[in-house]
Amino acid sequence: MKLYRDLTIRQKHIVWAWAFLALPVVFYTVIRFYPTGNAILISFQDWNLLGSRTWTGLDNYIKLWNDPVFWQVFRNTFVYLLLGTPVSLVLSFIIAYHLDKLRFMHGFLRMLYFLPFMTSAVAMAWVWRWFYQPVPIGLFNNFLASIGIPQIEFLNSTTNALPSILAPAVWAGLGFQIIIFMAGLRAIPKSYYEAARIDGVSTWTVLWEITLPLLKPTIVFIVVFSSIGFLRIFDHVFNMTTNNPGGPLNSTKPLVLMIYQSAFDSFDMGYAAAQTVVLFLVLLVVSLIQLRLLRDR
């Protein structure tokens, strides 16, 4: 007690600060940093979950480099990212922009758009899987048949399967992005628009030169968040291709699904860990690039 009393005010502040920080520090070390470090360690080892770990150096990474499936998966992951992020960004902005101006049934429509975000991804994936089935089961193909258009192999074609899985994933994330965009739109002072009206500039100019530049922080947030989401896509793919996860012929397999299979189907923990390290680096690089590109100058 005496020891504490003799401290200066600044030292007392430090003691208290660390006392309050102790819990989050413990949490972060045990739940976040330890597993991360451990994963990096395992990526240099050979381990099947039960036996002893043996040091293998860079073997896992060399195996990864020479694995054609990995490169296919790597490509798939970026297709999810490069298709999903812009499409969902543009869609959610268009919807939010118009919903913001709409007064009629505003709350109800907003709820409808937000609903998919709250729905379980597994349930959603199974419903969409049913939509995509061939005649006479699938909704879409039934509809196409009724107007005389030939069937489309949604999930059984190597070209169509990935976009077909991406569609519900985009749809599910849309509600959240719309809400964020609408909050961003609301935050722009009305007088900016009134001043533009008096200056007589076109709606198009207002959109490009006032609304979008002022929404930049919102756009950065949504791009970074949805990119991370698409790079980590798993549940939609896994549930819509359960018979042959990531199929057909690995054409829909994302990195996370490959990690899952290496770890819990092949029990090759070292190999799976090496893949997670790659995913971690990809996420890091993509986020840093986006932050730099969209940073306020």
Next chain:
Amino acid sequence: MADLILRDLVKTYDKTQVLHGISLNVHDGEFVVFVGPSGCGKSTTLRLIAGLEDATSGDIEIGGRVVNNLEPKDRDIAMVFQNYAIYPHMTVRKNIGFGLRSSKKSREEKNKRNEEVADILDMTELLDRKPNQLSGGQRQRVAIGRAMVRDPAVFLFDEPLSNLDAQLRTQMRLEIKKLHQRVGSTIVFVTHDQVEAMTMADRIVIMKDGFIQQVGTPAEVYHKPANTFVARFIGAPSMNMLPGRVNGGAVKLHSGFDIDVGGKLDAGREVLVGVRPEDLHPNEEHAILEGDVSVCEPLGHETLIYVGTGGSEVIAKADGRVPPKVGERVRLSALPENLHVFDAKTGEALV
């Protein structure tokens, strides 16, 4: 440059009527200030003139054209907003240039006009800065600049000084007045600050609850207020109101004194006699009031004294060097020409 004429302007939101027939002629080159407490309809009137809102009925005429059905950009007006509405992501140059975005002038002409305006407002060296590198007063000038490049017939100012600190406000007040003298355009200026109104306006329009209370030069509204509202609103501290009853040619105040107000009034009528603190001084002769000093507020060159006179408190001005002491009994007098008589019921000026 053009006249601005408002004819029976009415504005209703759903069932609430906020403007009850506003009629006003603003002459070419005149500086008119709308003043009133919040919610009196002064900003609404301005927004109707600007075309940001539609009038429920009545006409707005600018330079001989009825502009009711014209878009704001076609009305030949420019507006300065309370929060300036300058875009944070554009340089000062682009912000000012935005006022000319839709104009058909050539690029050279536009650039020349931007430079001219920047020169008038003395901010040529600020043109390449962003708004967050400017002080409050400079932002204000950018907003004015954006309005000026349009070279409009009428300038509209919506409480442009209320976001500035007191000192800067006084300074900008002067700048806007000088600008008006130099440019000579018609200006409609909205404020809730009566000092701003008095100092800047050629004519003041005092509004309350959607009605115009009085229109006049600063001297007119100060010396000849049309009713008790105007009398109290203009001038600080507020005019004292002393209740009384007309008795012959004089008014007998409830506090006991008889006042000769000059002019014929119906006997027995209940009236309010108004006298400004600056016209009311401690004086033994011609006293109209008597009471004990409750509070003194020294201002240096003079002292405000609060005097309790049988139930009500009046404010008077006393000498700054030898003011009466708190608790002292004083008699207060005012010159007859500085007394204002209002009807007690309607509040209308009688003399």
